[in-house]
Amino acid sequence: MSDMTMCLSHAPLLRRINAVLGRLPWEVPALFARLIPASIFWASGQTKVDGWWIADSTWYLFENDYALPLIPPHVAAVMATFAEHFFPILLVLGLCTRLSALALLGMTTVIEVFVYPDAWPTHGLWAACFLALIAKGPGRLSLDWWLGWDRQRDM
Numbered sequence: 001m002s003d004m005t006m007c008l009s010h011a012p013l014l015r016r017i018n019a020v021l022g023r024l025p026w027e028v029p030a031l032f033a034r035l036i037p038a039s040i041f042w043a044s045g046q047t048k049v050d051g052w053w054i055a056d057s058t059w060y061l062f063e064n065d066y067a068l069p070l071i072p073p074h075v076a077a078v079m080a081t082f083a084e085h086f087f088p089i090l091l092v093l094g095l096c097t098r099l100s101a102l103a104l105l106g107m108t109t110v111i112e113v114f115v116y117p118d119a120w121p122t123h124g125l126w127a128a129c130f131l132a133l134i135a136k137g138p139g140r141l142s143l144d145w146w147l148g149w150d151r152q153r154d155m
Contacts, residue, residue, distance in 0.1 A: 030139030033129040034097065038088035040126070041104060045084025054081050066115050083107055091133075094142020097150065101133035 048058040054077060062068075062077040071079070083103060090100040105127055112123040137150045144150035 025139075026136055027139035027141045030133065030136065031141050033132050034091040034094060034138060034142075037104065037126050037129045038091040041084045041107075042088040045081060045088070048077070048081040048084065054078065068110065068114050080107070094138040094144050095147075097138035097142060097144050098134050101130040105130040105134070 047055075049055055058077050058081060059074070062073040062080070066073070066076065068076050084107075087100040087104050087107075090096050091104075108123050108126045108130065112120060116123075137152050138144045142150070
């Protein structure tokens with residue numbers, strides 16, 4: 001029996017498995033796509049502050065290690081520190097989810113291109129989460145849903 005014939009003989013089983021897995025509600029992967037990257041960005045943001053203030057080490061990194069074009073280091077440090085705290089909170093709440101995912105996708109792109117270009121496998125995983133949220137929305141387990149701001153008919 002050839003490989004193709006064997007594969008085709010398993011097609012009905014694969015269709016049944018896919019049908020069962022296809023019934024998984026979007027809320028489950030959407031929740032993970034929100035919470036996992038939110039926790040990563042929040043943890044990164046926490047390394048940038050000392051109490052309520054931006055840490056000296058953050059100023060140093062943006063002035064010396066992170067080579068961002070067009071944005072002055074002090075402005076970039078404030079923007080990154082703010083973004084890594086604000087958007088994860090919104091993602092956890094499922095509030096302004098698509099916009100928050102888009103903002104963090106942009107930040108991920110900047111990090112990948114200008115700061116850590118060899119970390120594409122990690123950044124690709126973050127990007128996949130953000131792209132899924134942008135495309136499908138936050139799901140029913142979100143404030144966006146309960147406020148009526150983001151309800152997809154196909155959920």
